[in-house]
Amino acid sequence: MGSQLHFNAFLFGCGHHGASWRHPESSVDRLGDITYYEELAQIAERGCLDAVFFADGHSVRNPASGSWWFLEPLTALSAMARATERVGLVSTVSTTFYTPFHAARMLASLDHISRGRVGWNVVTSMFDAEARNHGLEEMPPHDERYARAAEFVDVALALWDSWEPDALVLDRGGMFADPAKVNPIHHRGSHFLVDGPLTVPHSPQGRPVLFQAGASDQGRDLAARYAEGIYAVAYDLPAAQSYYDDVKKRVRQAGRNSDEVVVMPGLVTYVGSTTEEARRKKAELDALLPTSQSLAQLSMFVEQDCSDWELDAPVPPVPPLAQFTGPHGRYETILRIIEKDRPTVRALLGTLAAGGGHCTMIGTPESIADEIELWFRRGGADGFNLMPPLYPSGLADFVDEVIPVLQKRKLFRSRYETNTLRDHLRGPGE
Known part of the structure; x- marks a missing residue:
């Protein structure tokens, strides 16, 4: 556990409540308007949050309910990168539906565009309706999806490392990049054949920050091997502590420093x-x-x-x-x-x-800050993935009412002291 909390704002339509789009204050008429998402990212940045985060889905389950993603997340985040300066930008990219080269290229490009603020939420996807939009009759079996995911991440990491940090020479006299510092990866695996190198040179963070939401055994193991941030589900503190202890133990067993992996349960708040x-x-x-x-x-x-x-x-x-x-x-x-x-x-x-099943806190800024502090101090969370029931007001309430209480208690930063998403998560000077 670090000395300070971490917060991501999970952006989803008009909010995380199933009826949010029906509320008179909802922004349902702006879901295709990029300025709506830019404004949400700016509210998050006003609160010095670590990042904003998009999940993703590849099918429309029920047109009447409005519960799917309107804009493709990486496209939206490119615009949001230009409307913000410090807040991190995290997107889900499915290892079942993309290829490693495609994903690595897009994420590295976005890391350049944002000057080092990008994170990748690694998912294997879950619905047959999504599979049938990508040439598959049904989703591959669970174990097969996770085996593909592990190889996918290994290939993406190799591609990001295929350009050494100082490979670009930019000598107008005759050398753009040093060929000795741009290396093919020659990957031949069970799922992928990738020669490399990547077409995008080394990005500001070198590699985007990896997030994972691991619930199953395989999911927890994948998170333990690769993730720097883990999204969790826990309705109450005992459930949170159980997950936290288990996943931190797995991180240590994978030979990594568990203090460098931030566990963030989802958090729904109603502030009054x-x-x-x-x-x-x-x-x-x-x-x-x-x-x-x-x-x-x-x-x-x-x-x-x-x-x-x-x-x-x-x-x-x-x-x-x-x-x-x-x-x-x-x-x-x-x-x-x-x-x-x-x-x-x-x-x-x-x-x-x-x-x-995510934690729900209902109360005043002080009572919500008390609960957050309890979870943090008792080993239930390093921070939270905020899931406001109604956007933008639910996020603004948290940023303008709860965050100042946490800042006063020295539990959260009062200003950004770092520039990249990885440094936001690790803290200044680490």
């Missing part, structure tokens, strides 16, 4: 001048959820018919985990939410609609 005001903000969004759809989804999660559950009454009794026959991960999260929050049915639907 009072707890009642914060709860009102959540209730406003929850009231916009299409109820029948949400209850049908909940019925699927808990494997019982919830269609006649009374929305504003407490959640009826559900079986303990030991008696549940369906997938345990999501169900365990639902049990944690019920136990921790004692929600009404409507409030439970709203929590699941805003970040699912």
